[in-house]
Structure formats: C-alpha cells, structure tokens
Amino acid sequence: MKHIVVGITGASGSLLGSLLVESLLKEGHHVYLVVTPQGEQVLSYELETTYEAWISRFSGYGNLSLFSNDDLFAPMASGSFPADAMVVAPCSMGTLAKVASGIADNLLCRAADVSIKEKRPLILMVRETPLSSIHLENMLKLSRAGVTIFPPVPAYYNQPITMIESARQTVARVLQTIGITTEDMKIWGV
Numbered sequence: 119m120k121h122i123v124v125g126i127t128g129a130s131g132s133l134l135g136s137l138l139v140e141s142l143l144k145e146g147h148h149v150y151l152v153v154t155p156q157g158e159q160v161l162s163y164e165l166e167t168t169y170e171a172w173i174s175r176f177s178g179y180g181n182l183s184l185f186s187n188d189d190l191f192a193p194m195a196s197g198s199f200p201a202d203a204m205v206v207a208p209c210s211m212g213t214l215a216k217v218a219s220g221i222a223d224n225l226l227c228r229a230a231d232v233s234i235k236e237k238r239p240l241i242l243m244v245r246e247t248p249l250s251s252i253h254l255e256n257m258l259k260l261s262r263a264g265v266t267i268f269p270p271v272p273a274y275y276n277q278p279i280t281m282i283e284s285a286r287q288t289v290a291r292v293l294q295t296i297g298i299t300t301e302d303m304k305i306w307g308v
C-alpha cells in the first residue's frame with residue numbers, strides 16, 4: 119500500500135481528480151486528499167453534485183483521509199511524513215505559479231513544496247489552453263526541479279469512445295508514473 123497525497127484545484131477537469139481518487143482507493147492505497155475552495159466549487163459544477171455528496175461516494179473505503187486546505191498542521195505539511203508521491207489533478211495555473219514560486223501558504227501548496235524539497239515524486243496535471251509564456255516558464259522551472267508536468271492530453275491510439283474512457287486512460291498513465299498499474303491501463307503492443 120502506498121501513501122499518496124492528492125490535490126484537486128479549481129482548474130477544469132475535476133473528473134480526473136475524482137477518477138484518480140477512486141482508482142487509488144480501489145487499488146488499496148491510502149489517499150490524503152486536499153481540495154482547494156475553488157476546487158470544491160468547480161468539482162460541484164462539473165460533476166453536477168455537491169462536494170459533500172461526492173466525498174460520500176468514498177465512504178465505504180477506510181483508506182481516505184481528508185484535510186482542509188487551511189490545515190497547515192496536517193501530516194503532509196511536514197517533510198517527516200513519508201508520502202510516496204503527490205499528484206495534483208487537475209492543477210490550475212494559479213497553483214502552478216504558487217508552487218513554482220515556493221509560496222506555501224495553504225496545505226496543497228505546502229505539500230507540493232515539501233515534495234520538491236524532499237525530492238519525492240510530484241506530478242502536476244496542469245490544465246489550461248492556450249498556454250502563456252508565464253505558464254510555460256513556471257512549468258519549465260518546476261520540471262527542472264524534478265516535478266513531472268503531466269497535462270491531461272488524451273491518447274487516441276487506444277480508440278476511446280467516451281470522455282470517461284479517455285480520462286480513465288489518462289489517470290492510469292499518471293498512476294503508471296508513480297509505479298501503480300491499474301486495470302484501466304492500455305499498454306501499447308500488449
């Protein structure tokens with residue numbers, strides 16, 4: 119069982135964060151979840167639910183720990199907490215900029231900052247289009263610091279029919295980068 123910190127921000131693509139949490143819990147990993155206030159609102163809008171109803175979908179799992187973005191006393195705010203990886207899905211340009219600047223004034227950004235300083239895997243599913251030179255420079259800076267910049271660009275070679283199918287493959291690819299293989303992963307040539 120791995121200990122994975124998951125952050126969800128207010129970028130479009132809450133479905134990705136939702137499928138990521140679901141996959142990790144199903145596979146028996148422990149999820150430490152932090153959602154920004156704007157992330158909660160965008161998720162409610164895009165998934166046509168309330169944040170509370172969405173969270174209750176996972177109530178059957180004993181391996182989900184929820185944290186407020188204000189809670190800088192949470193375990194993952196400290197490098198002493200041995201998380202295996204952190205994934206931000208989706209990651210807004212605002213959060214990207216904060217992380218790239220070392221601003222750690224909320225739990226999500228602090229946990230990302232900790233991942234970088236501890237040299238642990240940090241994957242940012244950055245979502246925006248088109249990208250400005252400011253966005254690109256922030257991504258380059260973080261990539262040079264060892265962060266995986268993983269925009270949720272869909273694959274087509276697996277011939278997805280629905281958006282959910284496509285998103286599942288994207289999430290499976292993200293999980294593959296942190297050594298977790300799921301049944302959704304369609305490996306080319308296999």
Ligand SMILES: Cc1cc2nc3c(=O)[nH]c(=O)nc-3n(C[C@H](O)[C@H](O)[C@H](O)COP(=O)(O)O)c2cc1C
Pocket residue numbers: 126127128129130131154155156157160163209210211212213245246247
């Ligand atoms: C429906 C909706 C979709 C959005 N999509 C994006 C997006 O794809 N990328 C982005 O960077 N910001 C997007 N935003 C703007 C962010 O929500 C906003 O910049 C916010 O401050 C991000 O805060 P957070 O990173 O703390 O969640 C969107 C806002 C709304 C309401």
